[in-house]
Amino acid sequence: MGVEGIGARVARKEDKRFITGGGRYVDDMVVPGMKHAVFVRSPYAHAQIRKIDVKAAQAMPGVIGVLTGKELKADGIGNLICGWMIHSRDGTPMKMGAWSALAVDKVRYVGDAVVVVVADTKGQARDAAEAVEITYKELKSVTDASKAMDKGAPQIHPEAENNLIFDWDIGNADETEAAFKKAAHVVEMDIINNRLVPNAMEPRAALGHYDKAEDHYTCWTTSQNPHVARLVMSAFYNVAPENKLRVIAPDVGGGFGSKIYIYPEEIVCLWASKKTGVPVKWVADRTESFLCDAHGRDHHSHCAMAFDEDHKILGFKVETKANLGAYMSLFSSATPTYLYATLLSGQYDIPAIHANVKAIYTNTAPVDAYRGAGRPEAAFNVERMMEVAARQFGMSPAELRRKNFITAFPHQTPVIMNYDAGDFATSLDAAMKEADYAGFEKRRAKAKKAGKLRGIGFSCYIEACGIAPSAAVGSLGAGVGLWESAEVRVNAVGTIEVLTGSHSHGQGHETTFSQLVAQRLSVPLDSISIVHGDTDKVQMGMGTYGSRSGAVGMSAIVKALDKVEAKARKIAAHLLEADESDIVIENGELKVAGTDKSVPWFQMALAAYTAHNLPAGMEPGLKETAFYDPANFTFPAGCYICEVEIDPETGHTDIVQFVAADDFGNIINPMIVEGQVHGGVAQGVGQALLEGANYDETGQLLTASYMDYTMPRAGDLPSFKVSTSSTPSPSNPLGLKGCGEAGAIGSPPAVINAITDAIGTENITMPATPQKVWAAIRTVKH
Amino acid sequence: MSDVSLTVNGRRVSGTVEDRTLLVHFLRENLGLTGTHVGCDTSQCGACVIHVDGKAVKSCTMLAVQASGSEILTIEGLANGGDLHPVQAAFKEHHGLQCGFCTPGMIMTATDMIARHPEGLDEATVRTELEGNICRCTGYHNIVKAILAASKTMAKGSKTRTKRAA
Numbered sequence: 005m006g007v008e009g010i011g012a013r014v015a016r017k018e019d020k021r022f023i024t025g026g027g028r029y030v031d032d033m034v035v036p037g038m039k040h041a042v043f044v045r046s047p048y049a050h051a052q053i054r055k056i057d058v059k060a061a062q063a064m065p066g067v068i069g070v071l072t073g074k075e076l077k078a079d080g081i082g083n084l085i086c087g088w089m090i091h092s093r094d095g096t097p098m099k100m101g102a103w104s105a106l107a108v109d110k111v112r113y114v115g116d117a118v119v120v121v122v123a124d125t126k127g128q129a130r131d132a133a134e135a136v137e138i139t140y141k142e143l144k145s146v147t148d149a150s151k152a153m154d155k156g157a158p159q160i161h162p163e164a165e166n167n168l169i170f171d172w173d174i175g176n177a178d179e180t181e182a183a184f185k186k187a188a189h190v191v192e193m194d195i196i197n198n199r200l201v202p203n204a205m206e207p208r209a210a211l212g213h214y215d216k217a218e219d220h221y222t223c224w225t226t227s228q229n230p231h232v233a234r235l236v237m238s239a240f241y242n243v244a245p246e247n248k249l250r251v252i253a254p255d256v257g258g259g260f261g262s263k264i265y266i267y268p269e270e271i272v273c274l275w276a277s278k279k280t281g282v283p284v285k286w287v288a289d290r291t292e293s294f295l296c297d298a299h300g301r302d303h304h305s306h307c308a309m310a311f312d313e314d315h316k317i318l319g320f321k322v323e324t325k326a327n328l329g330a331y332m333s334l335f336s337s338a339t340p341t342y343l344y345a346t347l348l349s350g351q352y353d354i355p356a357i358h359a360n361v362k363a364i365y366t367n368t369a370p371v372d373a374y375r376g377a378g379r380p381e382a383a384f385n386v387e388r389m390m391e392v393a394a395r396q397f398g399m400s401p402a403e404l405r406r407k408n409f410i411t412a413f414p415h416q417t418p419v420i421m422n423y424d425a426g427d428f429a430t431s432l433d434a435a436m437k438e439a440d441y442a443g444f445e446k447r448r449a450k451a452k453k454a455g456k457l458r459g460i461g462f463s464c465y466i467e468a469c470g471i472a473p474s475a476a477v478g479s480l481g482a483g484v485g486l487w488e489s490a491e492v493r494v495n496a497v498g499t500i501e502v503l504t505g506s507h508s509h510g511q512g513h514e515t516t517f518s519q520l521v522a523q524r525l526s527v528p529l530d531s532i533s534i535v536h537g538d539t540d541k542v543q544m545g546m547g548t549y550g551s552r553s554g555a556v557g558m559s560a561i562v563k564a565l566d567k568v569e570a571k572a573r574k575i576a577a578h579l580l581e582a583d584e585s586d587i588v589i590e591n592g593e594l595k596v597a598g599t600d601k602s603v604p605w606f607q608m609a610l611a612a613y614t615a616h617n618l619p620a621g622m623e624p625g626l627k628e629t630a631f632y633d634p635a636n637f638t639f640p641a642g643c644y645i646c647e648v649e650i651d652p653e654t655g656h657t658d659i660v661q662f663v664a665a666d667d668f669g670n671i672i673n674p675m676i677v678e679g680q681v682h683g684g685v686a687q688g689v690g691q692a693l694l695e696g697a698n699y700d701e702t703g704q705l706l707t708a709s710y711m712d713y714t715m716p717r718a719g720d721l722p723s724f725k726v727s728t729s730s731t732p733s734p735s736n737p738l739g740l741k742g743c744g745e746a747g748a749i750g751s752p753p754a755v756i757n758a759i760t761d762a763i764g765t766e767n768i769t770m771p772a773t774p775q776k777v778w779a780a781i782r783t784v785k786h
Numbered sequence: 787m788s789d790v791s792l793t794v795n796g797r798r799v800s801g802t803v804e805d806r807t808l809l810v811h812f813l814r815e816n817l818g819l820t821g822t823h824v825g826c827d828t829s830q831c832g833a834c835v836i837h838v839d840g841k842a843v844k845s846c847t848m849l850a851v852q853a854s855g856s857e858i859l860t861i862e863g864l865a866n867g868g869d870l871h872p873v874q875a876a877f878k879e880h881h882g883l884q885c886g887f888c889t890p891g892m893i894m895t896a897t898d899m900i901a902r903h904p905e906g907l908d909e910a911t912v913r914t915e916l917e918g919n920i921c922r923c924t925g926y927h928n929i930v931k932a933i934l935a936a937s938k939t940m941a942k943g944s945k946t947r948t949k950r951a952a
Contacts, residue, residue, distance in 0.1 A: 015878050022886030023874040023893060025821020025861035032820035127804060205825045205833060205887040205922050257823075257887030258922050290826035510885030510923045675881050679928060683884065686925030710830035710920065718916035718926040723909065747925075 009523030010738075013675040017529065018514040027255045030209035030224045031287045038211070039068055041273060041286040042129035044119035044136045045295065046111035049145035049367035049703020050158060053109055053118065057137040061121060064135055066128030069280040071120050071272075073106035081105060081275055082241045084268065086332035087483035090170045090341055090363075098170040101161025101365065103331035105241070105268035105275075111140070112160055112330035113367050114703055115295030117268050122280050126287075145367035147699040149327035150304050152364045160330060160365040169328060169363040170337070174345045175418050180358035183319025187310035191393040197381045198770045199302035199327070199697040200690075201713060202374045204509075206257020207288035208297060212273030216281070220248050225270045227253040227537075228263045228507050229547020232484065234539045236266045236334070243274050253537040256509035260687070261373040262297045263509065264549050265334040269296075294708040299697055300374020302327040303340065303381045309389045315397055317408050319356040322348055322385060326363045326371075333372035337363065342420075342480050343468075343550075344378030349417035350386035351428045351464045351641060352408040357418040367703045373549065375687055375748040376467070383465040387753035391461060392766055401462050401757070402432060402441070409464075421468060423639050425731040427667060428464060434665035435462075435643040438725050444647070457650040457781070458660075461757025462643065465750035469742030470555030470638035470735070487633035488552070489545050490560035492521070492568045494626040496613035498606030499531045502564075505545010506557030507537050511680070511744065513553060516672045520558055520738075524565045525572075526589045527605055543629075551742030554672065555638045559736045563630030571626060576608050578619040638733040638741040642666035644685075646754035650762050655778025657693060657759060664726045664750070669733040669741035677743045681726045684747020690716040691748070692755035696771045714771070790854045794819070795863025803850050810834045812850035813860060821861040821890045825920070832919030835891035835898075836860045842898035844918070861890035864897070872943070873897050873936040882932035884923035895919050896933045900940055907937045 008014055021027050058070040084103040091097055107118045119136050123129035144158040151157060152167040160167050184190060204226075211224040221244045227233050230251040237243040237251075256263060269286050277284045288296070303324050310319040326340035345359040390408075394401040406429060415423045436442075444460050451458035471477070474485030491503040502517055518532040535541050548557070569589065576594035577584040586597045595602040603611075611617060615624035645663045650656065664681050671677050694714035698706045707713035732739025752770060759777065760766050764784045768776055791800035794817060801816045813819045813836070822845055825833035834845040837859040864871045873896045876882065883889040899915045900907065912930050921929060 016881065018886075019878040019883060022883055022889050023861075023870065023877050024865055025819070025890050027821070027886045027889075029820075029823070029887065031824070032814075034818075125804075127806065203922055205831065205885065205920065206823070207825065255886065258885040260922070287824075290828070290831075512884070679881050679884060679924060682925035682927040683923045684925075686927075687922070709828050710826050711828050715920050715922070716925075717920060718913040718930060721913075721926055723927055723930065724925065 008529045009519055010672050012519060012673065014515055014519060014529065014673055016512050016515045017518060018512065029206055029255045029257055030211060030226050033211050033224050035211065035213050035283040038283040038285055039122050039124055040126040040129045041276060041284050042121050042126065042133045043117045043269065044121065044133045044138065046107065046114060046116040046118055048111060048140055048142050049114050049147065050143040050160065051111050051140035052143065053107060053111060053138060054141055055139040056119060058119065060137065061132040061135040064128065064132035066124035067121065067132045068282060069122040069276060070132065070136065071276055071279060073104050073108040073118065076106050076275060077104065077108060079275065080242050081271060084331065085240050086337050087334050088338040089481035090172055090337040092170045093173040098337055099164035099168070100332050101163045105271045113369055114705060115369060116330065120272050120276055122276055122282070122284055145703040147366050147368045147703050149302065149325045149364040149366055152366045160367060164365055167365040169332065169365060172341055172361045175358040176356060177358045179356040180319045180321055183356040184310045184321065187318050188313040189311040189397065190308055191389055191396060192308040193389065193392060195305045195307055195385050195388055196769050197301045197303040197384055198691060200300045200374055200695050201294050201697050202260040202262035202297060202300060203715060204258030204260055204262055207290060207293045208263065208267065208269065209287040210270035210273040211283060211285040212270065212277040213283040214274065214278040221274050222250045222252065223270055223274055224252045224254060226256050226263050227251065228256070228259040228509060228549055230507065230537055230539055231505060231545045232547055233266050233270065237271060241271050243271060251539045253507055259509045260375040261300065261377055261549060264547070265298055265372055290710065291708045294713065295705055296369060298333045298370050298372035299329065300371065301381060302371050305385055307385050307389055309393060311393065315399065315404060315407060317352055317354045320348060320354050322359040324359065324361045326361055327366050327368065328363050329366060329368045329370040331370045333370040336370060336372045338482070339373045339378045343373065344382050346420045347379050347382035347466065347468060348386060348419055349421070350383070351410060351466050353410045354418065368699055375684065376745040377550065379467040379745065380749045380752060383463065383749050384753050387463045387465065388756065391757040402436060405462065405464050406432065422636065424636055424734050426639060426641050427729065427731050428641060430729050431641065431643040431665040431667055432464060434727055434729060435645045435663050438665065438727065439645040439647065439661060439663040441645065451649055457652055457762040458648065459758045459762025460645065460647045461754045461761055462645055463750050463754035463757065464643045465746070466639055466641040467745060467749050468637040469551035469640055470634050471550040471552050472637060473635060474633050484546065485633065486546055487631050488556040488560040489543065489629070489631045490564045491627065491629045492561065492564040494568060494609050494612070496610050498527065498609040500525065500527060501533045501535055502561055503535045503542045504557055504561065505542055505547065506553040507548045509548070511548065511553060512676045516676060517558060517561060519672055520561060521565065524569065525605065526592055551744035554740040555733065555736050555742050556632060556634050558738055558740065559634065560630050560632035562737045563632050564628045567628035567630065568626060572608055574619055574622065575611055576603050579603050579608065579611060579617065634735060636735040638669065638735055640666065640668050640741040640743060640746050642746060642750060644750040644754040646758040648758040648762055650759065650777060652781050655774035655781065657772065657777060659689065659722050662722055662724050664724060664747065666728050666743065666746055667731055668728055668743045669730055670739040671728060677728065678726050680743045681747045682724055684745060685724055685751045686716050686721055687748045688751025689721060689755055692752040692770050692772060694720065694771050788851045790850050792853055792856050792858055794858045795860060805851060807850045808846050809848040809850045809853045810845035813845060819860050819862050823887055823890060825887065830920065831888070832895060833888050833891040835894040835919065837894060837898065842895050861894060864893065871897065872939045873900065876932040876936035876939065880928050880932040880935055882924065882929045888919060888921045892919050892921065892929055896936065899933065900937045906941060907934055909934065
């Protein structure tokens with residue numbers, strides 16, 4: 005196909021509206037009569053609500069309604085739920101505490117929503133929110149998961165004794181113990197994966213509109229999966245039955261996981277719209293986003309790896325405490341379990357693995373999937389262990405990895421995953437070559453002369469994408485299936501609309517999905533439109549997260565295209581009086597192979613709709629639907645190398661080069677794939693060097709603005725050297741693996757391995773700020 | 787309440803606003819120019835950058851009344867009819883945007899940056915000058931590339947114009 009099909013570096017179709025100010029985000033939506041909501045939130049990490057007095061607020065100018073959790077409960081709005089059931093090792097189900105969209109008798113973190121004020125303007129709503137009087141009795145709080153199970157720690161939910169939500173195991177404890185008994189070397193380490201705030205640039209927003217005449221609700225929301233939002237709000241929160249609720253996720257300004265979940269605010273906006281009789285819009289301030297968007301990571305782990313005399317890995321043991329915050333967010337239980345511990349084998353042939361994960365309530369914002377979701381935590385543990393082990397053995401970190409690589413596929417790991425394809429050595433070789441690894445010691449010596457400490461670090465990550473086979477995730481506790489749907493509509497003039505359950509919030513689906521259709525049906529990109537993000541247009545879908553839009557979403561489109569193509573061939577064969585098997589589709593025509601007989605694509609489409617001359621018994625029209633349920637996960641993998649130079653006087657780390665060599669299987673648009681890697685690596689470098697959500701001992705979030713939480717800026721990052729190789733995934737028709745999260749998964753260990761190489765101590769936690777690096781340098785003789 | 791009267795994208799506009807109304811809210815809510823975005827509360831993210839009397843300004847740091855009498859250029863007024871501004875074209879060509887939310891502010895910052903550096907730009911200067919604009923999607927790699935490319939295109943364009951004038 006060449007210029008516009010699969011593999012072409014096509015500029016994005018969606019760009020025009022974004023570069024001219026024509027994007028349409030939720031905050032840009034205006035509905036006649038629309039009013040504005042402001043939430044009154046808990047200033048305490050843990051407190052009983054003694055009294056709520058809304059009288060003064062109700063009397064403020066412009067105020068339409070001041071609503072509380074009691075009224076919400078009285079109207080039958082259900083509690084928020086976590087949709088993935090995890091059982092503890094003793095067989096008991098996870099202990100989920102109640103989460104009301106507006107707190108009724110207790111608040112459990114700073115930012116917990118208590119009251120909503122609706123007023124003519126946002127300013128008036130804000131003024132009135134200030135006038136709401138809530139009397140609290142402050143309770144003792146705990147924010148650190150490693151202390152929340154201590155004796156005397158406050159009890160956050162009555163359902164979860166000692167704040168323990170579940171105590172879960174994976175792998176084989178006995179075999180792992182046996183492996184450690186026969187080990188020649190054991191490497192052990194405590195590893196913290198720092199808490200992050202996703203920080204999509206568009207703050208979350210919701211606009212709820214109840215139409216009394218139709219008894220129908222519409223919700224515009226910043227969602228990565230509007231259909232899941234509709235399903236959950238109908239099935240569990242009793243907002244409205246599905247046929248009476250339309251959810252629209254228009255242009256969405258980044259998600260990174262944080263916009264998967266259904267939060268209190270959209271539920272409250274819909275309910276408040278019915279209650280007050282006006283459409284209600286809420287837009288988060290950035291500080292609200294910091295306080296209330298689901299945070300990411302926050303794992304404390306103890307890792308031990310056993311090796312034989314020849315430095316082959318015998319076993320891997322991990323104990324992790326995962327902080328889930330004050331409430332269980334929608335998929336919070338899956339992140340530190342099946343998205344995390346199933347990847348603890350890394351790229352290595354490890355005969356025995358055992359992991360134990362304790363998920364713990366604390367008085368902090370809920371924690372859920374953030375770009376990578378569990379896999380960055382797994383990769384960080386595995387890749388820090390490998391680097392530290394190589395240093396302890398006096399081996400090259402590349403050679404230790406190479407010695408332990410899995411080289412034959414399929415490979416069954418001891419932790420569920422069955423890797424179906426990969427070539428880890430090729431990525432390692434490509435990265436080492438691009439980074440000029442051979443020349444590193446010279447560069448280190450030169451830096452030393454200039455008074456600088458130079459270091460280099462590896463990361464050979466693997467992850468699981470394309471989530472996921474529905475029956476498999478169902479057996480592991482998922483409350484939903486993780487298939488995807490597509491509908492391909494060929495119009496009477498031959499133009500095409502593709503309706504997809506995937507949702508683009510920066511990924512460029514309008515371009516890549518069109519490239520697939522252009523390739524298959526030989527029509528120009530401009531004649532193809534991608535429709536997504538509206539439950540009234542697309543029947544059902546599971547949305548975009550876990551790098552699933554290519555491997556799962558596009559596979560559904562392939563299935564629908566198969567059906568469209570089959571029918572188009574039948575029509576063309578009939579019109580051309582040829583055999584169906586002789587029809588080829590190329591250059592905008594359906595041709596009889598080896599002849600000059602052809603019918604243009606648009607004429608075939610017109611024939612489908614005029615129905616004057618169709619094969620006997622054929623239904624008119626040309627529109628097909630498909631659901632695709634993946635056969636397996638996909639396994640993107642690669643090698644990242646980071647080189648740093650540190651100023652020992654200031655502790656400042658300069659990333660002097662960053663190399664990413666990834667295997668994403670086949671690629672639809674290399675330009676978009678590279679962009680995904682750039683962005684993912686920037687977030688990973690942010691985690692390693694700059695970002696950290698910090699609560700003080702009273703549960704106040706100290707990092708609740710861009711003045712306090714260090715976002716990576718252009719000056720903090722280098723230009724990246726990215727390349728790809730391909731072992732196509734055998735599990736989906738296009739051979740795609742997914743590329744959205746790799747950068748964020750693979751980069752933190754590469755950065756920390758480089759820093760620890762430079763400073764000569766392993767004793768540093770993320771983010772490795774100048775202060776921490778400076779202090780660490782002073783613990784080592786240089 | 788105060789009256790404001792200003793020129794936005796070449797058009798005279800006026801309105802009556804609460805004194806505390808920020809310029810960005812006046813543009814978005816009174817004029818319906820929703821291309822200018824609000825991404826933070828602390829004038830850090832730069833999603834709201836516009837030009838006020840020819841200079842890049844964060845429109846969340848200015849009251850609407852302070853802008854009375856000014857000439858404003860927003861992202862909606864940057865293209866010349868159907869022709870994209872060279873910075874807009876470069877962002878598209880070099881994939882300098884993903885979700886598009888920071889993009890209007892980035893483009894308005896970049897046009898101002900290029901105008902202030904007629905001698906040309908290098909990567910280090912672009913990265914330093916982007917200090918006031920945050921992007922969460924692109925890792926800045928392609929934004930930097932797009933700005934450098936646009937700077938070159940515009941330098942060539944201005945040389946051609948100078949020659950023609952001579």
